[in-house]
Amino acid sequence: xxxxxxxxxxxxxxxxxxxxxxxxxxxxxxxxxxxxxxxxxxxxxxxxxxxxxxxxxxxxxxxxxxxxxxxxxxxxxxxxxxxxxxxxxxxxxxxxxxxxxxxxxxxxxxxxxxxxxxxxxxxxxxxxxxxxxxxxxxxxxxxxxxxxxx
Amino acid sequence: xxxxxxxxxxxxxxxxxxxxxxxxxxxxxxxxxxxxxxxxxxxxxxxxxxxxxxxxxxxxxxxxxxxxxxxxxxxxxxxxxxxxxxxxxxxxxxxxxxxxxxxxxxxxxxxxxxxxxxxxxxxxxxxxxxxxxxxxxxxxxxxxxxxxxx
Numbered sequence: 001x002x003x004x005x006x007x008x009x010x011x012x013x014x015x016x017x018x019x020x021x022x023x024x025x026x027x028x029x030x031x032x033x034x035x036x037x038x039x040x041x042x043x044x045x046x047x048x049x050x051x052x053x054x055x056x057x058x059x060x061x062x063x064x065x066x067x068x069x070x071x072x073x074x075x076x077x078x079x080x081x082x083x084x085x086x087x088x089x090x091x092x093x094x095x096x097x098x099x100x101x102x103x104x105x106x107x108x109x110x111x112x113x114x115x116x117x118x119x120x121x122x123x124x125x126x127x128x129x130x131x132x133x134x135x136x137x138x139x140x141x142x143x144x145x146x147x148x149x150x
Numbered sequence: 151x152x153x154x155x156x157x158x159x160x161x162x163x164x165x166x167x168x169x170x171x172x173x174x175x176x177x178x179x180x181x182x183x184x185x186x187x188x189x190x191x192x193x194x195x196x197x198x199x200x201x202x203x204x205x206x207x208x209x210x211x212x213x214x215x216x217x218x219x220x221x222x223x224x225x226x227x228x229x230x231x232x233x234x235x236x237x238x239x240x241x242x243x244x245x246x247x248x249x250x251x252x253x254x255x256x257x258x259x260x261x262x263x264x265x266x267x268x269x270x271x272x273x274x275x276x277x278x279x280x281x282x283x284x285x286x287x288x289x290x291x292x293x294x295x296x297x298x299x300x
Contacts, residue, residue, distance in 0.1 A: 036216065036219045037219065037222060038222055039222060040230065051230065059218070061214055064214065065185075065186035068186050068187045068209070069188070072188055079202060080190065080201065080202070082202050083210050083240060084240060085237070085238055086237075087238070088235055088236045088237070088238070090234065
């Protein structure tokens, strides 16, 4: 088990990876979409063939959720991942059979001027499938605390 | 039923609303988090009291997914909502009992120079609860097609 990380433990350029992958099934793509993104290219494999995606495609929000699942395991920030914002790009759509993995790079660290015990960390998570096709790039800002001094 | 919208039908400043709301339950917050964002402030109402959030908070990715659910019904783009990217801000966390609603504003429209039959539309979705607390601001770019001429 990796120790929990504080602001003091992070350096720009640090990389975190998750050695697990997450296999995306037709069932999960359809179930997620029926609940949260009910569009035909996400819910109906047959009708999806006649759309822009030429077949069933995952909702980008499912790609985001799976990427979070992988990130939570790979990036053990002490007080948890408290996100203020996130910028997402979806260069291509996640498909049935994708085995998604992530890597995380620390992009910026800005200690707070008014609250010396905390700072904002910017990190970029790249989500790829087993063929190295990039399914998502997510750049997020999180609140990270300094190691308690007591 | 609203007619399906093409690029020609949209103007900067147009507003779309969803008159439905989406009630967020403890069950959904926990179930989503166990699958996609397994952190104690999203999965355990008791332990969450001792965290930054002072109680159970929704994953921001669930707020995003619910906002998509509401957007899909309110914003009837002809070929579907084909997202290239999205920038999310979470000014506050979604909580149990929130009744989320959205409004969508068209922020920009850029016809493609190389592909005259399509363009990129930027829209901003603001997600609020019943007390007008803003839970999410999402600015997204989607691909939108012109009305077929035949």
